Amino acid sequence: MAVTTVARATREGDGGRRQELAEGGDAGRRVQGVVTGLILFGPLAGTVVAIVSLFGRGVDALDLVLGVAFYMVSGHGVTAGFHRLLAHRGYVARRWTRIALCVAGSLAFEGSPLSWVALHRRHHAYTDVEGDPHSPHLHTGGRWPRLRGTMHAHAGWLLKAPEADIERWAPDLAKDRDITTISRLFPLLCVVSLGAPALLGWAISGTLAGAVGGFVWGGLVRVFVLQQATFAVNSACHLWGTRPFVTRSRDRSTNLAVLCIVSMGESWHNAHHANPRWARHGVDRRQIDSTARLIRILQRFGLASEVQWPSKDGVEAKRRRAGAATEPSPVG
Ligand SMILES: [Zn+2]
Numbered sequence: 001m002a003v004t005t006v007a008r009a010t011r012e013g014d015g016g017r018r019q020e021l022a023e024g025g026d027a028g029r030r031v032q033g034v035v036t037g038l039i040l041f042g043p044l045a046g047t048v049v050a051i052v053s054l055f056g057r058g059v060d061a062l063d064l065v066l067g068v069a070f071y072m073v074s075g076h077g078v079t080a081g082f083h084r085l086l087a088h089r090g091y092v093a094r095r096w097t098r099i100a101l102c103v104a105g106s107l108a109f110e111g112s113p114l115s116w117v118a119l120h121r122r123h124h125a126y127t128d129v130e131g132d133p134h135s136p137h138l139h140t141g142g143r144w145p146r147l148r149g150t151m152h153a154h155a156g157w158l159l160k161a162p163e164a165d166i167e168r169w170a171p172d173l174a175k176d177r178d179i180t181t182i183s184r185l186f187p188l189l190c191v192v193s194l195g196a197p198a199l200l201g202w203a204i205s206g207t208l209a210g211a212v213g214g215f216v217w218g219g220l221v222r223v224f225v226l227q228q229a230t231f232a233v234n235s236a237c238h239l240w241g242t243r244p245f246v247t248r249s250r251d252r253s254t255n256l257a258v259l260c261i262v263s264m265g266e267s268w269h270n271a272h273h274a275n276p277r278w279a280r281h282g283v284d285r286r287q288i289d290s291t292a293r294l295i296r297i298l299q300r301f302g303l304a305s306e307v308q309w310p311s312k313d314g315v316e317a318k319r320r321r322a323g324a325a326t327e328p329s330p331v332g
């Protein structure tokens with residue numbers, strides 16, 4: 001999964017998407033780096049505040065319900081909306097379902113749908129070779145290249161404000177009015193993402209403490225944990241775990257079972273890289289994939305169609321066997 005910056009999305013909001021691609025420069029990148037730092041460390045600060053506040057007020061059931069509910073809504077917006085629907089066309093969704101998923105994903109503080117998809121498609125095109133925005137395997141210099149690579153893949157790459165070349169990687173979505181409108185509204189949706197749990201906390205409890213609890217747990221802590229889950233798919237799921245499926249030769253994606261619940265099925269990442277169009281990433285028995293479940297429910301209600309469910313033969317054809325050849329990388 002990919003994450004991009006609010007700064008970049010804000011410039012999309014100014015109607016300067018094309019300009020954005022032409023502009024750049026060190027100063028602009030520095031500003032973007034600072035804003036990205038705020039996005040990354042703001043939720044972290046909120047989490048610290050929440051932990052400290054445990055000693056004073058504690059966390060109540062409403063805080064936890066809001067945290068889990070907003071986690072599921074914004075997280076599945078990213079996994080089912082940005083990732084499996086937009087980036088890989090794993091299924092087709094009815095218009096308002098598509099809009100709802102993309103609005104939900106925009107609440108995750110992971111960038112607008114346009115920039116998220118552009119960076120993610122680039123990751124698949126250059127997986128673990130030069131050009132991959134967040135591979136942990138490209139740091140060879142220094143004393144601890146593996147540690148540096150891991151930190152870069154986890155969150156360090158964001159501080160470098162990577163280019164989300166939308167014209168190149170997401171030209172189909174750049175022509176889509178719904179997606180461009182949602183992308184333009186991304187800064188507003190970030191405000192909603194933090195404001196809505198606070199408002200709900202106040203409305204349900206009728207107290208200011210309820211509003212603060214909703215803001216901290218349903219907003220900041222939830223964003224922080226969701227970001228870490230997303231970052232872990234970029235870092236840990238290219239470093240540790242199993243590789244039951246054949247991918248391109250330099251591709252080091254892995255299946256990491258321990259993350260399957262918090263990542264909503266995205267940590268079956270080796271299966272995903274074996275065939276990115278599969279709408280289910282947990283393709284083997286008992287592999288939890290809540291995103292696939294959501295897509296199945298949407299399909300039952302007629303809201304999703306043309307779902308690219310992995311067939312038994314398709315999965316077996318991709319399964320790694322002793323001595324099986326890998327597919328060549330397009331580059332490197
Ligand atoms: Zn990957």
Ligand SMILES: [Zn+2]
Pocket residue numbers: 001083087088120124272276
């Ligand atoms: Zn993908």
